[in-house]
Amino acid sequence: GLRQVFDGLGLAFEVVDDEVRVVRGPVLERLGRRLAIEEVRTLQQLATHKWSDLDPKWRQLQFRGVKDANAAATLQNAIAGVIAANAVRQLEAATQSLNWLWTPQDTSILVYSQAEDVWSRLQRPISLNYHGLRLDDLLIDLGERIGVTILFESGVLERIQADDRAVDLVHQNTTVLQTLERICGATHTCFEVQDYGVLIAMPADSERPGLRTPPAPPAVECRVVAILRVPVGDDGTTVDFPFYEHNVPPEFRRLLEQKLPVVIDELRKGS
Structure with a gap:
């Protein structure tokens, strides 16, 4: 019962001496963020049913970076061969056997490759x-x-x-x-x-x-269009905060396009 509750929240637990520690489960570890409401609902359905008993609404699959023309059938066959308490654990075992990974995505299930997982992790903010x-x-x-x-x-x-x-x-x-x-x-x-x-x-x-x-x-596009340099000490140490083009609102981009030639012209005159 406790495992089912934890599976539905993307959590896991481990027993250390006489303590039970709650840790992030595989799904949360892969997401690297909090679950959205729809994702919690999806996990709850997966945690309280076996795959074969799920309403088709909760068995919608999406694939990303998976090099298999029949990926859905391949996954279904792998799941059918797994004996586990619920669909969360069936999915985990089946995708591991195929060297794939999965997470909930809204009301569907996203199945993706190992390389896609690396790309996703590389883009986490730190x-x-x-x-x-x-x-x-x-x-x-x-x-x-x-x-x-x-x-x-x-x-x-x-x-x-x-x-x-x-x-x-x-x-x-x-x-x-x-x-x-x-x-x-x-x-x-x-x-x-x-x-x-x-x-x-x-x-x-x-x-x-x-x-x-x-x-x-x-x-x-990750082009830096401006840098804010902030002093953080008396020894000359500074911290740079770059502003990337894809994060700048359209109205500021237009302003940048208008002002940049003027600034460059002034710099040329100064030199």
Whole structure:
């Protein structure tokens, strides 16, 4: 009974000595955020029924990044072979056997690939506060914070002298994806999203530093259009807050387009 309640909330529990600790279950861990109301309702239905007993409304499937032309039939067959207490656990076991993942999405179920999961985690908002940390340790810590394995192509750490690079990085409300793009641009490396995580590598001569392969989701423009620089101490330390084009309201973009040529012209006159 307790497991059923927890399954319906995306939670799990573990017994440590004489204590019961409530932790995030697999669904919440993959989402990386709170459940929406419709998602809770979907989980409640999955937790209180077996898959075969569910109303068809709660068995609607969506697939993302899954390379199987008959994905729905493949998943249905995998679920049919699972003996479990409810549809939550049937889905978990079935998708694991196929190297897929799942989460509720409104009143449907989203089934997606391992690489899609990595992309989703890379775009979670985080805050950074690193001082004097080695570059390789910083990258590994970034991965651990979002549950993504960071690996390095043979020889890449030596090429960029990662052992000797002490990094200061302070940033609020950014993403690991944006941070990787900046680091790879500064170190002339690239990164590649794979099923197991992210590979940091040296780009081929024809490739630009940064992202080696385009993301599976629709590309999002991440051009910085303005930077707010704020002093945070008496020693000259500052924190930069970039404003990205896709986050700027349309009316401010139009204002930027009007004012930017004037500013550039004034700078030219001053020089």
